[in-house]
Amino acid sequence: MSGHCLSELMSDQDFGSAGSYRFNRLVLDSRQLKPGDAFVLLKSASGNLSRSLEFAKSAQSKAPLILSELPLEDLEPVAGCKVLYRSDLRDWLGSLQAKLLQANQPTALPPIIAVTGTNGKTSITTLIAQLMGELGIKTGLLGTAGNGLWPDLVQSTHTTSDVLSLHKQIHALSLSGAQLICLEASSHGLDQQRLQGLPITTAVFTNLTHDHLDYHGTLEHYAAAKARLFGWPGLNTAIINTDDAASQIMIAKIDPSTQLIRYGFNSEAELHPISHELKADGAVAKISVSHQNQIFTLKTPLYGRFNLSNLLAVIGAALSVTEVLKHAADSEPHARTDDKSVGILQKLEPLIPKLTGAKGRMQRVTLGEAGSGDEPVCLVDYAHTPDALDQSLGALKAHMQDEAGRLFCVFGCGGDRDATKRAPMTQAALKHADWVILTSDNPRGEDPKQILEDMLIGASSEQKQRITVELDRRLAINLAVSNASASDVVLVAGKGHETYQEIDGVRHDFDDSQVLSAALQSLAFGDAERS
Numbered sequence: 001m002s003g004h005c006l007s008e009l010m011s012d013q014d015f016g017s018a019g020s021y022r023f024n025r026l027v028l029d030s031r032q033l034k035p036g037d038a039f040v041l042l043k044s045a046s047g048n049l050s051r052s053l054e055f056a057k058s059a060q061s062k063a064p065l066i067l068s069e070l071p072l073e074d075l076e077p078v079a080g081c082k083v084l085y086r087s088d089l090r091d092w093l094g095s096l097q098a099k100l101l102q103a104n105q106p107t108a109l110p111p112i113i114a115v116t117g118t119n120g121k122t123s124i125t126t127l128i129a130q131l132m133g134e135l136g137i138k139t140g141l142l143g144t145a146g147n148g149l150w151p152d153l154v155q156s157t158h159t160t161s162d163v164l165s166l167h168k169q170i171h172a173l174s175l176s177g178a179q180l181i182c183l184e185a186s187s188h189g190l191d192q193q194r195l196q197g198l199p200i201t202t203a204v205f206t207n208l209t210h211d212h213l214d215y216h217g218t219l220e221h222y223a224a225a226k227a228r229l230f231g232w233p234g235l236n237t238a239i240i241n242t243d244d245a246a247s248q249i250m251i252a253k254i255d256p257s258t259q260l261i262r263y264g265f266n267s268e269a270e271l272h273p274i275s276h277e278l279k280a281d282g283a284v285a286k287i288s289v290s291h292q293n294q295i296f297t298l299k300t301p302l303y304g305r306f307n308l309s310n311l312l313a314v315i316g317a318a319l320s321v322t323e324v325l326k327h328a329a330d331s332e333p334h335a336r337t338d339d340k341s342v343g344i345l346q347k348l349e350p351l352i353p354k355l356t357g358a359k360g361r362m363q364r365v366t367l368g369e370a371g372s373g374d375e376p377v378c379l380v381d382y383a384h385t386p387d388a389l390d391q392s393l394g395a396l397k398a399h400m401q402d403e404a405g406r407l408f409c410v411f412g413c414g415g416d417r418d419a420t421k422r423a424p425m426t427q428a429a430l431k432h433a434d435w436v437i438l439t440s441d442n443p444r445g446e447d448p449k450q451i452l453e454d455m456l457i458g459a460s461s462e463q464k465q466r467i468t469v470e471l472d473r474r475l476a477i478n479l480a481v482s483n484a485s486a487s488d489v490v491l492v493a494g495k496g497h498e499t500y501q502e503i504d505g506v507r508h509d510f511d512d513s514q515v516l517s518a519a520l521q522s523l524a525f526g527d528a529e530r531s
Contacts, residue, residue, distance in 0.1 A: 003036060006065075006084075009099045010092065018084035021065040026097055026164055030055045039063040040093065040164070041070060056083070067093075090163075094197025097167040107174045109181075109199055110140075111321050116185040116226050117206025117241070119388045120310050121159070122497075124204060125182040126358035127314045132180055134351045137324060140173035142166070143184030145358050145497065149176055160189025163196055170198065180324050182317075191225040202320040203229045204239040204313050208246035209387035227253045237261060237320035239313055242269050261291065261320065263312035265305075271312045273298075276305075280401045283308055287315070294345055299353045303362045303379070304395025311352065318348060360496025362392065365516045367524055375520055376408075376484035380512045382496025384414065384441070386424035389493055393432035396489050405487035408480040409433035411494045412473065413455055415446030422454040430463050433491075435483070437468045439476035441494045442502040473501065474515055481519035492516055 007019030023038035033039060039059035041052060052070055059066055060078040069089040077083075113128060115121045122144045129150035132139040139150045142161070146153025147169055160183070161169060173181055185203075189195055208223055223246050230238050230253040238254045240247050243264035254260055263271035267288075274295070276285035285308055287296040298311060318325060325344050357363070365378045379396070383389040389411065397407055409429045413422045429436045438455050440448040452469055459467065470476040480490045492512045495501070501510035 004100060004103055006096070009103065010096055013092070015084060018065060018082045021082045023063070023065050026067075026093075026100060027063075028162055028164055030059045033059055033062045035062050037063055038065040038067060040089075041066060041068040041072075042089070043069050090193040090196060092196070094163045094167055094193070094195065096197075097164050098171075098197045101167060101171040105171075105175065107171065109170065109174050110179050111181070111201040111324060112170070112198060113180070113182045113202040113204065113317050113321070114185040114195065114198075114200045114229055114232075115182070115204040115206065115313075116187070116190065116229050117204075117244075118209045118385060119383075119391070120206035120306070120313070121184040121186075122358045122382070123307070123310050123361045124206065124313050124317070125184055126361075127310060127355050128180075128182045128317050130355045130357075131314060131318065131348070131351055132324075134354060135325070135347065138177050138179050140170070140176075140178035140181040141183075142169055142173075142181065149173065149178060158189075159184050159186040160194050163192075163194045166194055167197065180321060185229050187222055187225040190228045195229075200229070200232050200235060202237045202239065202317055203232060203235055204317060205230065205244070205247065205250045206241055206310070206313065207244040207387075208249075209385055223249050226250065230254050230258075237316075239263060239316040239320065241309060241313065242266050243309065259320070261316045263316055264309065271316050273308060273312075276308055278303075278305065278395075278398045280399060287312065289315070289319075289345065292319070292345065296345055297349055300355065301353065302355070302357055303364075303399055304392065305398065306391050306395060307357070307362065311355075314355075315345075315348065319344060358497065360498070360513070362395070363496075363513060365513050365520065367517075367520050374486045375524060376481065376486060376488040376490050378481065378484075378490045378516050378520060379492070380496060380516060381491060381493050383411075383493045384425075384495075386421055386428040389425055390428040390431060392491060392493060393429065396491060397432050400489060402487040405489065406434040406484070407432060408435045408437065408484055408488060408490040410437045410439060410473075410476050410480050410490070410492045412439045412441030412448075413451055413494070414441045415443040415448070415451055417444075419454055422451065423457040423459075426455045426459060426467075430459070430466060434466065435468070435480070436466055437470055437476045437480055439470050439473045440501070440503075441473075442498075442500075443504075444502050445505060448503075473510065477512070477515050478519045478522070481516070481523055490516075 003022040003024045005020050005022045006015045024036040026040050027033050027037045028040050056075050060081045066083045068085050071085050115124050125143050126145050129139045129141045133150050141150050144159050147156045148154050227249050230250045235258045237259045239261045240250055241264050242262045262269040270291040273285040274288050282301040285298045287298050289296050360380050360382050363380045381392045383392040484490050495512050499511045500507040
């Protein structure tokens, strides 16, 4: 048969007799197998060995080769199908997929920027893609915001795809002309080695806060998963937020050959604000780019000190891919070779104010020209951890110009996820908001009333006077908007970019930004429509 074999694709390893079995594709889902495909069997999160054995049995009729991370001693041999057990399969599976794709259709992959951290991954990758788009650079984006060439994205199901899909996506983006690729590296993806074999050139760390402990168990294990990215083979540049305590864990992983660019509000960081001001319409800052001996003026319509931090990471990422941005410096008149970084910064400065960030990340919802100017400031944000909610509300409080203005917060907590963060999220909201409206998020398979009870644990009688519980998310949003005045701010948090609400395993259409917009419309025109 045609196809390729392991001994050809990975000649540096000894696969025994299995190395000569030829196959066309690598497939993780036995239902997707076509004759001639190799089946890849990885350990399931549930650890259900009998189910894994059934998958392998169903694959034997089509697959000439099964690559298994499990021993499969009970699998009866079938003629024409070779089973190779390798406990280290994840250590080289991505590299195998990359070589298979290149053997079928060679392409030179562009530089890859990978961003990891509890919060900020989507915002930073999207901002990089927007910035590169302003420069005319074709950029691939992979993550929560969607997958594809910016801005034509397809909704993604996972922050970081499985290892075979991720390699296929990057290969396809390269064939489509991508000059740069930005991806979100989730802790799950790093822990499960879904990024194995990717030629990542730049790694960015944002922060580490309470999240995903239902999977990692402890913050230490969570941090260790993130830190894998900073010891990546061949990594050129590591961009680290030194305002976060876990930054030292990431820095400890960096190879001496990797360039370190620190960012944050610490004056020792290579990228830091000399001064900054939060305004009603955004922020302005003077940025020191000390490793380039430059001062950069940053103006942005984005809200929050944390978005200033995100933009520092974006600037660092841009400076880490000078080969992609070379034309930006070369197009400057009289630019010298040693002035390329200066030319790049000059190109970036007028473009930063055009960046609007990712959908559902501190996204402003307005009536536009139809508004009278009397409506409250309304935003949607994906904040779904205690720290993220604290940061978002604190940022909005800092931007509020009218001392009489009130801050409303509408949010819930997801079901079938880490329950230990529910009460802390309520406390984070109460820290800043004048009126907290607890509601349903994506309850999934849990009882939403139980989730709300968990969110109220530890709330004092005095605190409960500032809390309203409204199970129906649409009614909760309407309640906030209908009670808010022009000097107030309403934040709807938790679901962000999502366009559904999952209840009992069923996804119902629900977009916070659309519901919030409708509530504003009702506030502005409701009386006129009823008259």
